[in-house]
Amino acid sequence: MHIVDGALAVPVLAVGAALTVAGVAIGLKKMDYDHLPQVGVLSAVFFIASYIHLPIGFSSVHLILNGLIGLALGWAAFPALLVALFLQAVFFGFGGFLVLGVNTVNIALPAVMVYYLCGMGISSSSPKVAAIWGAIGGAGSIVITTVLVAFSLMLSGEAFLLAAKITFVAHIPVMIVEGFVTAAAVLLIRKVKPEFLNIKERCDAV
Amino acid sequence: MRFKLIAALCLSLLSLGVAAHNVVGGVYAIGDQIEGEVGFSNGDMATPGTVVNVTDRQGNELARLETDDEGGFTYTATQRIDHLFYANLSSGHILELTLPADELPDSLAAVGSVEVTVDKVAVPSVSTTPIATDRQGLEQMIERAVAKQVVPLRKEIAAYKEKSSLQDIMGGIGYIFGLCGLGIWWRQRQLDKQQTG
Numbered sequence: 001m002h003i004v005d006g007a008l009a010v011p012v013l014a015v016g017a018a019l020t021v022a023g024v025a026i027g028l029k030k031m032d033y034d035h036l037p038q039v040g041v042l043s044a045v046f047f048i049a050s051y052i053h054l055p056i057g058f059s060s061v062h063l064i065l066n067g068l069i070g071l072a073l074g075w076a077a078f079p080a081l082l083v084a085l086f087l088q089a090v091f092f093g094f095g096g097f098l099v100l101g102v103n104t105v106n107i108a109l110p111a112v113m114v115y116y117l118c119g120m121g122i123s124s125s126s127p128k129v130a131a132i133w134g135a136i137g138g139a140g141s142i143v144i145t146t147v148l149v150a151f152s153l154m155l156s157g158e159a160f161l162l163a164a165k166i167t168f169v170a171h172i173p174v175m176i177v178e179g180f181v182t183a184a185a186v187l188l189i190r191k192v193k194p195e196f197l198n199i200k201e202r203c204d205a206v
Numbered sequence: 207m208r209f210k211l212i213a214a215l216c217l218s219l220l221s222l223g224v225a226a227h228n229v230v231g232g233v234y235a236i237g238d239q240i241e242g243e244v245g246f247s248n249g250d251m252a253t254p255g256t257v258v259n260v261t262d263r264q265g266n267e268l269a270r271l272e273t274d275d276e277g278g279f280t281y282t283a284t285q286r287i288d289h290l291f292y293a294n295l296s297s298g299h300i301l302e303l304t305l306p307a308d309e310l311p312d313s314l315a316a317v318g319s320v321e322v323t324v325d326k327v328a329v330p331s332v333s334t335t336p337i338a339t340d341r342q343g344l345e346q347m348i349e350r351a352v353a354k355q356v357v358p359l360r361k362e363i364a365a366y367k368e369k370s371s372l373q374d375i376m377g378g379i380g381y382i383f384g385l386c387g388l389g390i391w392w393r394q395r396q397l398d399k400q401q402t403g
Contacts, residue, residue: 004229007299033390036390036393037386037390039386040383047379047382083385084382087381090378091370091374091378
């Protein structure tokens with residue numbers, strides 16, 4: 001999921017950086033500052049999640065969790081993920097500094113999209129419906145991310161379909177795992193701490 | 207047909223192979239043989255048949271290699287120049303490795319410095335005695351023997367460097383929480399200002 005330095009063309013890097021700046025600005029503006037600790041915790045969760053490899057068969061995958069982060073944070077996912085990605089580049093060498101903008105957009109934009117697409121769903125009064133929407137959000141964010149990764153590679157000269165196919169197939173296990181994890185997380189948070197997913201605010205808005 | 211088979215094989219291998227890990231690799235010289243390997247930080251090696259381009263500093267292609275079953279490749283250097291290795295493992299995973307010229311044996315001719323090569327050829331030609339050739343052979347043998355001992359160590363160091371420790375993880379979390387604290391402090395200050403103002 002982390003594109004490394006040197007894989008992308010300069011215009012792609014520039015557009016990615018510009019979009020990230022815009023996203024972070026919107027995120028900081030829209031962020032409810034009483035939720036700042038929550039933003040920090042989820043940023044830390046993302047930072048760690050990429051480091052923990054879950055064994056699947058003869059290989060391993062790691063969670064990305066941008067769906068869950070999007071559902072919880074909305075636009076604030078941009079600053080949260082930017083910080084986490086930056087620190088991952090510093091400490092683990094994941095990705096790189098030049099591609100930081102592109103990587104942030106590729107991971108944070110799906111998070112924001114999931115926030116708008118599935119936000120109502122997870123606020124449903126039926127836990128079953130909420131869990132299903134959570135799963136859709138978890139898996140869907142990975143799908144959108146793979147498409148965005150393939151798109152960034154295409155703009156830099158790689159064949160889109162091939163890149164998309166390879167990235168997509170590679171992440172099918174991640175999608176399944178993320179779907180389950182996000183659904184379970186949504187169910188748990190709904191019971192224990194519904195304000196974490198802004199469920200009350202959403203209901204009030206309706 | 208064959209291409210389809212290879213493509214299918216690549217896809218099935220990739221399906222579990224490239225799930226967002228770091229690309230790691232290394233190149234090591236043993237005499238004039240350059241050995242390298244490409245893989246992912248979780249221990250998976252590159253798909254067999256991954257193309258590795260060898261170029262010089264100016265970007266001229268010297269060779270096009272393919273990785274073997276263990277993600278390794280070998281190249282026999284013919285010139286004492288910097289060798290650049292480039293591998294694209296798809297999905298934005300690329301790897302660039304450099305083997306500096308000074309890791310290659312002196313016996314290989316340096317390119318772009320004709321005078322030097324002439325000098326080098328001239329010196330032995332003055333004293334083309336059996337001792338001189340023996341000496342050259344011996345030097346090569348020693349170089350090769352030392353490289354054989356050192357390469358595994360260098361591989362281990364490279365692997366060690368890739369490994370992040372608990373300190374890195376704690377450090378990262380610390381930074382995130384610190385940033386949050388900063389944000390909360392700033393927020394609080396603004397609220398205080400509003401109240402007093």
